[in-house]
Amino acid sequence: MPKIIKRAFIIIIFTLLAIMTAALYGALHDQISYSISPEYFTKLKFQQFGLNEYGLGSDRMNAAVVGILSTWWTGLFGGLIQGLVGLIQPKEMFWKSVFGAIIRTFIFAICLGLLGIVLGWFVISEFNTQWLIPESVIDRKAFLTVGTMHTSSYAGGLIGLMIGIIYQVKLKIKYKSNSL
Known part of the structure; x- marks a missing residue:
């Protein structure tokens, strides 16, 4: 089997794993x-995703569905991008390079999501600003904390994607200098 077909197959596997x-x-x-903040879901996200009418019955299950629908596509793009960048690697470094890049992406998403909780709770929720919050929200602080957590997680995924690309390029440079 030609090298490019093998690598394409591996990229597809990595992408599917990244999606999952x-x-x-x-x-x-x-x-x-x-x-x-249950209200973040019951008063915003369930409406956005049409789960008020077609949900699974349990708010917890519906929250999981929102999470899946909100993130699977980041795995698609992240897996494809890191896989394509991994093509710069020699075959013996390809797996390590792509896997390491994807792991870095998820670590940054997790860390910035956790940081978002702290920022949301102690900083963002203290701003006396007219945020776009449904009027019926009772716990404004928790609602803003979750909104900040979500935004921070996406930012972490994007930063992690860039860090993963940098990691792969540095790995290539290191491998190339060791080969000389």
Whole structure:
């Protein structure tokens, strides 16, 4: 089998794994989010995703569905991008390079999501600003904390994607200098 076909197959596998990991991350992320602010889901997200009419019955399950639908696509793009960048590697470094880059992406998403909780609770929620919050929200602080957590997680994923690319380029440079 030609090298490019093998690598394309591996990229597809990595992308599928990244999609599944991102979806699982989203489901777990939104369980934490729901624990902090059920209103974020019942008064915003369930409406956005049409789960008020067609949900699974349980708010916890619906929160998991929101998480999956909100994140699977980040795994698609992240897995594809890191896989394509990994093509710069020699065959013996390809797996390590792509896997390491994807792991870095998820670590940054997790860390910035956790930082978002802290920022949301202690900083953002203290601003006396007219945020776009449904009028019926009772716990404004928790609602803003979860919103900040979600935004921070996406930012972490994007930063992690860039860090993963840098990691792969540095790995290539290191490998090339060791080969000389």
